[in-house]
Amino acid sequence: xxxxxxxxxxxxxxxxxxxxxxxDNDAYGHVxxxxxxxxxxxxxxxxxxxxxxxxxxxxxxxxxxxxxxCSYFTALSFPGEVDVGxxxxxMGSSSVTYLIxxxxxxxxxxxxxxxxxxxYVGRGNRRPTxxxxxxxxxxxKLA
Amino acid sequence: xxxxxxxxxxxxxxxxxxxxxxxDNDAYGHVxxxxxxxxxxxxxxxxxxxxxxxxxxxxxxxxxxxxxxCSYFTALSFPGEVDVGxxxxxMGSSSVTYLIxxxxxxxxxxxxxxxxxxxYVGRGNRRPTxxxxxxxxxxxKLA
Amino acid sequence: xxxxxxxxxxxxxxxxxxxxxxxDNDAYGHVxxxxxxxxxxxxxxxxxxxxxxxxxxxxxxxxxxxxxxCSYFTALSFPGEVDVGxxxxxMGSSSVTYLIxxxxxxxxxxxxxxxxxxxYVGRGNRRPTxxxxxxxxxxxKLA
Amino acid sequence: xxxxxxxxxxxxxxxxxxxxxxxDNDAYGHVxxxxxxxxxxxxxxxxxxxxxxxxxxxxxxxxxxxxxxCSYFTALSFPGEVDVGxxxxxMGSSSVTYLIxxxxxxxxxxxxxxxxxxxYVGRGNRRPTxxxxxxxxxxxKLA
Numbered sequence: 001x002x003x004x005x006x007x008x009x010x011x012x013x014x015x016x017x018x019x020x021x022x023x024d025n026d027a028y029g030h031v032x033x034x035x036x037x038x039x040x041x042x043x044x045x046x047x048x049x050x051x052x053x054x055x056x057x058x059x060x061x062x063x064x065x066x067x068x069x070c071s072y073f074t075a076l077s078f079p080g081e082v083d084v085g086x087x088x089x090x091m092g093s094s095s096v097t098y099l100i101x102x103x104x105x106x107x108x109x110x111x112x113x114x115x116x117x118x119x120y121v122g123r124g125n126r127r128p129t130x131x132x133x134x135x136x137x138x139x140x141k142l143a
Numbered sequence: 144x145x146x147x148x149x150x151x152x153x154x155x156x157x158x159x160x161x162x163x164x165x166x167d168n169d170a171y172g173h174v175x176x177x178x179x180x181x182x183x184x185x186x187x188x189x190x191x192x193x194x195x196x197x198x199x200x201x202x203x204x205x206x207x208x209x210x211x212x213c214s215y216f217t218a219l220s221f222p223g224e225v226d227v228g229x230x231x232x233x234m235g236s237s238s239v240t241y242l243i244x245x246x247x248x249x250x251x252x253x254x255x256x257x258x259x260x261x262x263y264v265g266r267g268n269r270r271p272t273x274x275x276x277x278x279x280x281x282x283x284k285l286a
Numbered sequence: 287x288x289x290x291x292x293x294x295x296x297x298x299x300x301x302x303x304x305x306x307x308x309x310d311n312d313a314y315g316h317v318x319x320x321x322x323x324x325x326x327x328x329x330x331x332x333x334x335x336x337x338x339x340x341x342x343x344x345x346x347x348x349x350x351x352x353x354x355x356c357s358y359f360t361a362l363s364f365p366g367e368v369d370v371g372x373x374x375x376x377m378g379s380s381s382v383t384y385l386i387x388x389x390x391x392x393x394x395x396x397x398x399x400x401x402x403x404x405x406y407v408g409r410g411n412r413r414p415t416x417x418x419x420x421x422x423x424x425x426x427k428l429a
Numbered sequence: 430x431x432x433x434x435x436x437x438x439x440x441x442x443x444x445x446x447x448x449x450x451x452x453d454n455d456a457y458g459h460v461x462x463x464x465x466x467x468x469x470x471x472x473x474x475x476x477x478x479x480x481x482x483x484x485x486x487x488x489x490x491x492x493x494x495x496x497x498x499c500s501y502f503t504a505l506s507f508p509g510e511v512d513v514g515x516x517x518x519x520m521g522s523s524s525v526t527y528l529i530x531x532x533x534x535x536x537x538x539x540x541x542x543x544x545x546x547x548x549y550v551g552r553g554n555r556r557p558t559x560x561x562x563x564x565x566x567x568x569x570k571l572a
Contacts, residue, residue, distance in 0.1 A: 018448045022470040023175045027168040027221075027342050029486050033327065033351040034166055037320040041451040046508040056313050056506070057458050065319040069355030077485070078170075079475040162304045165327040170485050172343050176470065176494040180463040184308040189365040199363070199456050200315050208462040212498030220342070222332040309461045313454040313507075320452055364456075 006073060006113045012085025012101055013142045016043040020078040030075040037068060040100050040116045043084040051138045061129050063118035066095070070114030081105050088142045094128040095119045096139060149216060149256045155228025155244055156285045159186040163221040173218040180211060183243050183259045186227040194281045204272050206261035209238070213257030224248050231285045237271040238262045239282060292359060292399045298371025298387055299428045302329040306364040316361040323354060326386050326402045329370040337424045347415050349404035352381070356400030367391050374428045380414040381405045382425060435502060435542045441514025441530055442571045445472040449507040459504040466497060469529050469545045472513040480567045490558050492547035495524070499543030510534050517571045523557040524548045525568060 009015075018039050026032040045063070048054035054063065076082065082102050089099040097117040101110040122129050131139070152158075161182050169175040188206070191197035197206065219225065225245050232242040240260040244253040265272050274282070295301075304325050312318040331349070334340035340349065362368065368388050375385040383403040387396040408415050417425070438444075447468050455461040474492070477483035483492065505511065511531050518528040526546040530539040551558050560568070 016448075018450070019446070019471070021447070021467050022474045023169060023177055023467045025170040025485070026166060027170070027172045028348060028350070029170045032166045033354060034320050034323040037323055038450050038452045041319065042448070042507070045451045049508050056454070062314060064314070064361075065358055067355070067357045068319060069353070071353045072351055075350075078471070079478050160305070161307070162302075162328070164304070164324045165331045166324045168342070171491060171493070176497060177463050177466040180466055181307050181309045184462065185305070185364070188308045192365050199311070205457060207457070207504075208501055210498070210500045211462060212496070214496045215494055218493075221328070222335050309455060309463055311456040312452060313456070313458045315456045318452045 006071070006110050007099070007101060008108055008110075009085060009101070009103060011099065012087045014047055015083045015085050016046055017081055017083055017105070018042060019081050020076065022078050025078045030077050033070070033072060036070055036072070036102055036112050036114065039082065039084045039102060040068065040070075040114060041065065043086050043100065044098050044116055044118065047086060053135050053138055060123040061120040061132070062123050063120050064126070065116065066119050067117040068114065070112055072112045073109070074111045076102075076104065076111050082111070086142060088139060089115055091131075091136075091139065091143075093130050094121075096131075098142075149214070149253050150242070150244060151251055151253070152228060152244070152246060154242065155230045157190055158226045158228050159189055160224055160226055160248070161185060162224050163219065165221050168221045173220050176213070176215060179213055179215070179245055179255050179257065182225065182227045182245060183211065183213075183257060184208065186229050186243065187241050187259055187261065190229060190285075196278050196281055203266040204263040204275070205266050206263050207269070208259065209262050210260040211257065213255055215255045216252070217254045219245075219247065219254050225254070229285060231282060232258055234274075234279075234282060234286075236273050237264075239274070241285075292357070292396050293385070293387060294394055294396070295371060295387070295389060297385065298373045300333055301369045301371050302332055303367050303369055303391070304328060305367050306362065308364050311364050316363050319356070319358060322356055322358070322388055322398050322400065325368065325370045325388060326354065326356075326400060327351065329372050329386065330384050330402055330404065333372060333428075339421050339424055346409040347406040347418070348409050349406050350412070351402065352405050353403040354400065356398055358398045359395070360397045362388075362390065362397050368397070372428060374425060375401055377417075377422075377425065377429075379416050380407075382417075384428075435500070435539050436528070436530060437537055437539070438514060438530070438532060440528065441516045443476055444512045444514050445475055446510050446512055446534070447471060448510050449505065451507050454507045459506050462499070462501060465499050465501070465531055465541050465543065468511065468513045468531060469497065469499075469543060470494065472515050472529065473527050473545055473547065476515060476571075482564050482567055489552040490549040490561070491552050492549050493555070494545065495548050496546040497543065499541055501541045502538070503540045505531075505533065505540050511540070515571060517568060518544055520560075520568065520572075522559050523550075525560075527571075
């Protein structure tokens with residue numbers, strides 16, 4: 001596999017610090033690969049809520065995940081914290097693909113890099129809906 | 144700690160078979176203690192749905208967890224399956240405490256034993272509500 | 287996104303049946319996207335253990351995850367079970383990329399399709415090691 | 430149930446701040462009851478590692494969980510953080526029961542209160558072993 005070099009911290013526009021948990025470590029003593037994806041949607045949805053865009057309980061639209069992927073470079077272990085960086089990789093009319101990087105605190109090289117594609121849909125009909133102007137304006141901050 | 148002897152399979156009225164997952168194993172190579180609680184509410188809520196009582200998306204009432212506990216006797220590891228037994232330990236006007244036992248498949252002694260107390264509340268107001276007659280009738284099968 | 291059509295059940299050589307759990311459902315009432323990845327490494331590692339190749343506690347080599355990805359087509363919800371199909375997508379000297387499909391029981395179309403790349407490494411040094419002949423012979427059954 | 434009044438922050442000797450995750454929210458929009466237990470062993474084991482007592486990968490003794498319990502008072506939701514307080518409830522020759530409180534950040538009343546009993550065992554034989562003097566001395570800080 002010839003992979004592109006992973007992106008550094010300067011590729012990201014927003015960071016969320018997240019504590020690892022004991023249960024994150026798997027039988028080989030490292031954070032299980034699935035946990036990184038928990039951090040992905042925590043970072044994206046947390047940012048959307050913080051911007052006042054997403055209201056998980058009642059808001060409209062909501063974001064559904066249609067595709068994700070991750071490359072793992074170095075292992076992480078509980079205890080400790082990570083910084084999860086997000087940036088916009090690609091914005092469509094009703095979807096956004098976020099570039100995501102997981103960095104050990106105080107480290108400049110990522111432990112993992114991935115992407116996370118949200119399609120924004122009506123809460124009731126769960127059909128794709130064009131991103132509201134307010135969303136586009138805020139999302140531009142991650143571009 | 145002088146604990147009562149754990150109850151055998153005959154103390155339970157319904158069993159749910161659940162597959163362990165790779166991520167269930169923690170750094171010491173055994174199913175993490177928190178996973179047993181995932182099996183507890185899977186067994187109880189799965190039974191309630193199967194009986195046609197609980198409708199997770201739209202039904203009323205719903206069950207909220209107010210207290211749980213578990214004693215661990217022997218370790219479990221992925222891969223493998225477990226049988227999770229449930230029975231009624233105590234029924235109040237709007238709450239039910241379930242006795243729960245986790246058994247390795249084909250084993251008569253439990254790996255863990257616990258309890259799980261649900262309070263049934265209105266979906267909208269989240270206030271305790273007397274158990275509907277239909278629920279009581281079905282729950283009697285677990286007594 | 288012009289995606290290839292998802293593969294049906296006949297693209298897979300082995301299926302693992304896994305029960306969903308209450309905690310798998312997220313705030314929108316569907317199995318969270320990260321749970322599919324828990325099924326991925328459960329299906330792959332469970333098969334390797336069942337074949338007598340992987341010994342999680344003591345064996346050598348072990349498999350480390352270097353890349354994963356998943357496309358989500360339709361939502362799943364607890365309660366219920368899924369069939370997780372695995373096949374070999376690509377075999378290198380010390381790595382295997384598995385094609386993975388998640389099917390609702392009794393359904394022919396997948397709910398999700400992904401891949402999972404393991405690099406096999408020495409337990410002690412965690413460096414890539416050529417796949418033992420015994421592993422290759424067994425893995426051929428998934429080709 | 431006549432329960433004792435839950436203990437305030439002053440009952441605890443050490444606090445760990447932990448970020449909630451998107452996947453923590455269950456189908457009713459609140460942090461699932463099992464996640465609190467993930468915070469319990471994160472708080473206890475994280476403290477033990479921070480004190481230089483527990484070495485998850487190689488140290489001896491290690492702590493195995495033999496009993497846990499939790500009472501839930503108010504719901505929590507992602508996004509947000511919690512403070513998890515720990516104190517010693519009871520110390521035996523080879524076991525420690527920790528009192529644990531989960532507090533929303535900046536709140537004085539707990540969202541949940543529980544306990545967590547570790548038995549300390551030899552890494553190799555997994556048999557209970559008397560707590561080393563160094564452990565007792567450090568644990569006294571939580572008394």
